[in-house]
Every structure is written in structure tokens, then in C-alpha cells.
Amino acid sequence: MLEQLSGIWANFLNLFDSIPEDNIAITVYILGTLIILRCWYSIAKRLPSPVGGITWIIVFAIIATPTISEGPNSAIAPAFFGLLFGVLTKDSPLIWSNAALITFVIGIGLVVGFFWSKYKANKKSVQEPTATKNISPL
Template identity: 60%
Template sequence: MDNVLSMLDAIPEETIAITVYLLGSALVLACWYGIAIRLPKLLGGISWIVVFAILLTPTASDGNNASIAPAFFGIVFGVLTKDTPLVLSNASLILFVIGLGAIIGFLWTKYTANKVSLENSKKNSPL
């Protein structure tokens, strides 16, 4: 156990924190995917995009030791400190990611529908 702890001391705290955060977010998204596939297709896709945006939209934190942080934490901090511009800026970032995800999802749906219709037309073709 001492060897593991001494190995972790050599790794910077920021790297460990970001790794744990990203792996935790991936685990939450995988679990939510298990829920989303049981929902109607549109609702499941949109809910997955919303959860993704809430968990992984980045922003820069304020202060002397400013670094990258999730925008959701900026919203929570802004609500607690009653800092309306901070809440609005972080909410707009999350909404931007949701909108971008919705556009990508729409284009992906059109692509897969077109791909399926092309495969069906090839199967029904007399050639």
C-alpha cells in the first residue's frame, strides 16, 4: 500500500482530479445511456445531450488559482453568491453545448436514415 501511495504522490493533484472527474463523468454518461435507450428515441437522445452538457461543459474559474472547471459549478457558485452575470454566462455555455449537440444529433439522424434508405433501395433494385 505504501508503494501505491508514494506513486500517487509523484502525480500532480490537478491531473488526478481531472482524471477522476472525466472517468466519473464517463461512468455517469454510460449509466444514463442505459436509461436513455429505454426512453422514446427523441427524448432519450435529448436527455443524454442535456446530461452531457451539464457534466462536461467547461468554463474558467475566477480567482488567483483560476483553472478549468465545469460550467455547472459556476452556476451553483453564482446562485450561492447571487452573482447573476456568472450564472447567465455559465448557463449560456451549457445551452450552447446543448444546441450544438442537438444539431449534431439531427444531422446524425438524417445521415443514418439516408444510409438505411440507400441500403433498402439497393436490395429492391433489380440489378
């Protein structure tokens, strides 16, 4: 029985040998980011309205902002790892460039969130007077 399982496991691992490493790494990074953001969304929706959205944008920026570091695996690394690497190596340009990227993504997210909240409030105010006309005073 154990020999059959080891044979099945070897065949299963041979499947991964045929897929390039870069594709596996990118797939794991994207799926991991989506899982983390979905989990954080379930937490953030229980927070007050602006705080939940802002924390979701910050988590998104930390996890999904690409880095500008050099190296073989830096193309798929988040900017947060580049920021940590810069802090550990005391490389100021690396620290500031990755922090600027994260801050830029947070800023863009906050601007988009602001306009989205204005759109939702305007949409709600346009629909609300028609709904109140059908309500009886008694």
C-alpha cells in the same frame, strides 16, 4: 499482519505523491464523466429515440461543459458548478455566462444530432429498396 498491510498501503500512497495533483484531478474528472455518460447511455437507449438522445446531450452538457469561473480549481470544474456557485452568491454575470455555455453546448449537440438522424434516415432509405427487391411476394 497489520504492520505489513500498513507498509503496503503507505507505499501505495507514496505512488500518488509522485503524481501532480492537477493530473489526478483531470483524470478523475474525465473518467467520472465517461462513466456517468456510459451509465446514462444505457438508460437513454431504452427511451424513445429522440428523447433518449436529447437527454444524453443535456447530461453531457451539464457534466462536461467547462466553467469560466475564477479560482485555483476552476479549470477542471463543470459549468454546472459555476452556475450553482453563481446562484448561491447571487452573482448574475456568473450565472448567465455559465448558463449560456451549457445552453450553447446543448444547442450544438442538438444540431449535430439532427444532422446525424437525417444521415441515418437517408442511409436507411438508400439501403432499403435493394433489400425489398430480393423478397418474394409469397
